[in-house]
Amino acid sequence: MVKIGKIELGDFPLLLAPMEDVSDPPFRAVCKEHGADLMYTEFVSSEGLIRDAVKSRKKLDIFEYERPVGIQLFGSDIETMGSCADIATQVNPDLIDINYGCPVKNVACKGAGAALLQDIPKMVRMTEAVVKSTPLPVTVKTRLGWDESTKNITEVAERLQDIGIQALSIHGRTRVQMYKGEADWSLIAKVKENSRIQIPIFGNGDIDSPEKALEYKNRYGVDGIMIGRASIGNPWIFDDIKHYVRTGTRRALPTLANRVATCQKHLDFSIRWKGPVLGILEMRRHYTNYFRGMDHFKPFRMRLVESMSYDEICQILQEVKEHYQEWAC
The missing domain is CATH 1.10.1200 (Non-ribosomal Peptide Synthetase Peptidyl Carrier Protein; Chain A)
Incomplete structure (x- = not known):
């Protein structure tokens, strides 16, 4: 049984990735109906929450049907992120997630998202501030590194675990790669195989079929899989993967x-x-x-x-x- 804190997710959970302008409550509703085990909100700007911006506040909307659900935060200021974790906690999600993976320019150039991969000490301090600001489990989503020369995810995983995160989702690309090329899960596997790592490790990147999900489960040994783009227009992919993992056969396609x-x-x-x-x-x-x-x-x-x-x-x-x-x- 995979657990994040006291949250039980089953033997091989499937997570819906937080996707800007996609992972809103209506989309989460159809994904939950079709088998997603854990879902996250769109990422929420810490600066927007502090300013009480309507758009940021609206992203905190969660519903009982979708539990367990996490609110994902991003930002560049440590104190602000801590304060926003407290604000997000008040709407009673099941966990708080920190985005250290978003590669888009208007996020990274402001020192948030994947930009923190260039300053691991600051990433650790920011994560610690969030952990101390909420009684909820804190998780992190990140990438392998900033570029080919800084694939430091093994070190990052240890340091984040040591200051209290309770699960880690890793996208198998660097920030420089954006979404190009093939995701490299070999480093995700190294994190999972590290004897020091005791928290669940979820792999993300390029899972677009039940066959690939089972292959990567067996090859890389992750605790679960996070699915993003492949779920858009295809919320059935969660049930499809579960059926294939269980039986080795494909379900009938949706009519x-x-x-x-x-x-x-x-x-x-x-x-x-x-x-x-x-x-x-x-x-x-x-x-x-x-x-x-x-x-x-x-x-x-x-x-x-x-x-x-x-x-x-x-x-x-x-x-x-x-x-x-x-x-x-």
Whole structure:
């Protein structure tokens, strides 16, 4: 049984990665329904929380259905991160996660996210401040290092464990790589094999099929897998992996009716959470992913992304189901 503090996650948990503009409550709802064991919020700016920015506060919304769930924080100031851990604790998540992995320029150039991979002593001090500011378990998501010459994840893992984190998720690339090239899980395995490491180690990067998940589980010995981009438009991947790990066989692919129904649930939750305007606008990025691979789908997609009417969008989704009823997923 894999545990983070007192949180029991099963024998080989599957985690939904925190993804900006993706991992909001509506998306987490469909992933939870389809087998995600632990989920994280979009990353929350510590500076935004301190300023009481509406967008940052909204990201703290969590719901009972999604437990266990963690709030992920990022920032560059140690004192501010400690204060924000206390603020986040007040909304009663199951854990607090620190982002030391985000590679995008507008985060890293401000000294946050993956930028801390260039200053490990500061990373350790910041993590210690967060650990001391909350009674909740604290976890970390990071990368192998800043670049090829600084792949120091083994040292980082030991130092972060020593000051109190209770799980570590590692993306198998450096910051310089961004999301290019193949993720290198060999260093993730070295962290897991280190006799000093007693906390759960979760691998992240390039897991896009049940076969690959089982292969990496067996080859690298991680305690669980964190899945990000492969879940977008495909929340079924969590149940697919669990079935394959358990039986060695593939589940039937989701039918078109499954896809339309899940997309509809996602839309409905988006509107309930964000309101009729923003809920419809922010759902637009998901239609292509839900119906990926369908021939000549562009006319339907254009209608879906141009409409601001809930009733009209529902009608278009029904037309998709009728038009592609013979389509094999």
